[in-house]
Amino acid sequence: MLVVEKNSLTAEIxxxxxxxxxSRSSLLPILQDVQRNHKFxxxxxxxxxxxxxxxxxxxxxxxxxxxxxxHSKPMGRNIVRLCQTIxxxxxxxxxxxxxxERELGISFGETTKDNKFTLEYANCLGMCDQGPAMLVxxxxxPRLTPEKAVEILNEIG
Amino acid sequence: xxxxxxxxxxxxxxxxxxRGEVIKKVVELNRDDILFELKESKxxxxxxxxxxxxxxxxxxxxxxxxxxxxxxxxxxxxxGTFKDRVLLLEYPELVFDGMVIxxxxxxxxxxxxxLRGEYEYMLKSLQDYLEAMRNxxxxxxxxxxxxxxxxxxxxxxxxxxxxxxxETALIESLEGARGExxxxxxxxxxTGFMGRPTSVNNVExxxxxVHIVTKGGQWFKQHGTDKSTGSxxxxxxxxxxxxxxxxxxxxxxxxxxxxxxxxxxxxxVQVGGASGVCLSKDQFERQLAYEDAGTGGSIMIFNESRDxxxxxxxxxxxxxxxSCGQCTPCRIGNVKLLEGVEMIExxxxxxxxxxxxxxxxxxxxxxxxxxxGQSSPNSFISILENFKEEIFNNGNGGTNGK
Numbered sequence: 001m002l003v004v005e006k007n008s009l010t011a012e013i014x015x016x017x018x019x020x021x022x023s024r025s026s027l028l029p030i031l032q033d034v035q036r037n038h039k040f041x042x043x044x045x046x047x048x049x050x051x052x053x054x055x056x057x058x059x060x061x062x063x064x065x066x067x068x069x070x071h072s073k074p075m076g077r078n079i080v081r082l083c084q085t086i087x088x089x090x091x092x093x094x095x096x097x098x099x100x101e102r103e104l105g106i107s108f109g110e111t112t113k114d115n116k117f118t119l120e121y122a123n124c125l126g127m128c129d130q131g132p133a134m135l136v137x138x139x140x141x142p143r144l145t146p147e148k149a150v151e152i153l154n155e156i157g
Numbered sequence: 158x159x160x161x162x163x164x165x166x167x168x169x170x171x172x173x174x175x176r177g178e179v180i181k182k183v184v185e186l187n188r189d190d191i192l193f194e195l196k197e198s199k200x201x202x203x204x205x206x207x208x209x210x211x212x213x214x215x216x217x218x219x220x221x222x223x224x225x226x227x228x229x230x231x232x233x234x235x236x237g238t239f240k241d242r243v244l245l246l247e248y249p250e251l252v253f254d255g256m257v258i259x260x261x262x263x264x265x266x267x268x269x270x271x272l273r274g275e276y277e278y279m280l281k282s283l284q285d286y287l288e289a290m291r292n293x294x295x296x297x298x299x300x301x302x303x304x305x306x307x308x309x310x311x312x313x314x315x316x317x318x319x320x321x322x323x324e325t326a327l328i329e330s331l332e333g334a335r336g337e338x339x340x341x342x343x344x345x346x347x348t349g350f351m352g353r354p355t356s357v358n359n360v361e362x363x364x365x366x367v368h369i370v371t372k373g374g375q376w377f378k379q380h381g382t383d384k385s386t387g388s389x390x391x392x393x394x395x396x397x398x399x400x401x402x403x404x405x406x407x408x409x410x411x412x413x414x415x416x417x418x419x420x421x422x423x424x425x426v427q428v429g430g431a432s433g434v435c436l437s438k439d440q441f442e443r444q445l446a447y448e449d450a451g452t453g454g455s456i457m458i459f460n461e462s463r464d465x466x467x468x469x470x471x472x473x474x475x476x477x478x479x480s481c482g483q484c485t486p487c488r489i490g491n492v493k494l495l496e497g498v499e500m501i502e503x504x505x506x507x508x509x510x511x512x513x514x515x516x517x518x519x520x521x522x523x524x525x526x527x528x529x530g531q532s533s534p535n536s537f538i539s540i541l542e543n544f545k546e547e548i549f550n551n552g553n554g555g556t557n558g559k
Contacts, residue, residue: 023333024332024333024334025331025332025333025351026333027333027334028313028314028316028330028331028333029313029314031316032274032314032316053333062335063333063334063335066318066335066336066337066481067274067315067316067317067318067336068316068317068318069274069316069317070316084471084474085236085237085431085471085475086236086237086395086431086457086468086471086472087236087237087394087395087457089471090395090396090459090463122275122317123234123236123319123475123478123479124234124235124236124237124238124475125275126233126234126238126239126241126242126273126275126276127239127242128236128237128238128239128392128394128395128400128457129239129392129393129394129400129401129402130400131394135275138277138278139278140275140278
């Protein structure tokens, strides 16, 4: 990581601490913002968050490792989460999953070579009446068909 | 996102209400009046556990502290549940006004909505809504002109952890820690968020409170059964013509519900989500009520074409992933139960071992630290019991019809 990149990340985290406050209970909102902006929370970012909240860096890592939406390893620019829970499963999740895998040329749990997409399964997205459903970043797409799912991903720049 | 076009008609929750109406009424009342109406209504928590709301609020109100909190549990993660999504998107006035009543009653100045990370797409509209309430003096300082009545609401996001729906895990998460359940006692009503008295209530509970305070506990009690008063939102999904959210009085039988949603050839109904129980045809006359088949509202319907071992495997995979790993019965027990389901799937099991696993399930129900591990064996035990003819005695040598 270049020094300028480090400095800008530090400034960014400082601004978040300013916004949420420097108490421990601000940890999750700060990590969520870092995750949203950078698609993962790097070691350097973890150290900076820890320093500014005055806690040990491993406390930060411990929290990241607990939550499935926080990552300590780089992810694709767009994170695709397909619901794998039973009602989406019954409504054709498997065929949607296969179509996405074929189209992107990767399996679930992987990131495309151009870093554009990471594919993951998610547990119940709360769209059981309109399945199968997927989240792309924070946007929800219900009533998927294999064709529709691929179209949605193709439209993402 | 397009909602299902089911008319939102219901006698209690979906009955007419305008934003702020109840808050204007509440500022004229004193705490005890509100607690009395709640007690009269016999409202029980709508998240599924069914703890009396009046008791929870009374304990929080009675606790002495410099600061108290009201938390709305919108970490709706139970498979098959989506009623909170509908309430937050279509009826935010019920949820937020309910929280204001909560703040007034228990003496809290600060409310937090813990919104699951999967619902981040709602965040903007909810924040705009709160801003509109502030502009109308329904939030903020001296609400509706009542001197000293200050209350504001903040929305905090979860990050994809099912266990954070458990109230103490939720509080841990809000405090910036891993979402691991706490030992109880102390309960949050005494030692909650930041060590202060905290009332954690389900989204639908707040919505119900609004109608109780507006129309009275007596009116509320006219709906439902003696022990389960009022009505409930049911999230119906699976094999039926019209899945969606329905408001039905407690005491409705499963058969009545199946008729209403257009379900045919139904083989099984999972009541209460993955952590609930799976009922077979001969039990469809049972009532949806705390005293019979209780639920936080998740109803999943399976027709004759579904393979119950596949259903059970999906549930157990869910619990293996979502167990927080803190206590041994849940962390290892769920893995063992899943292995057992895989053995059944392959036809490589002995009845002796399956019976041992059922006993393990019973152990998990008593020995796990929080509701997750205490309820995760429910589907394992009920599916293997209620569908044993299909799974074990199907004339195919016990290989589940394959």
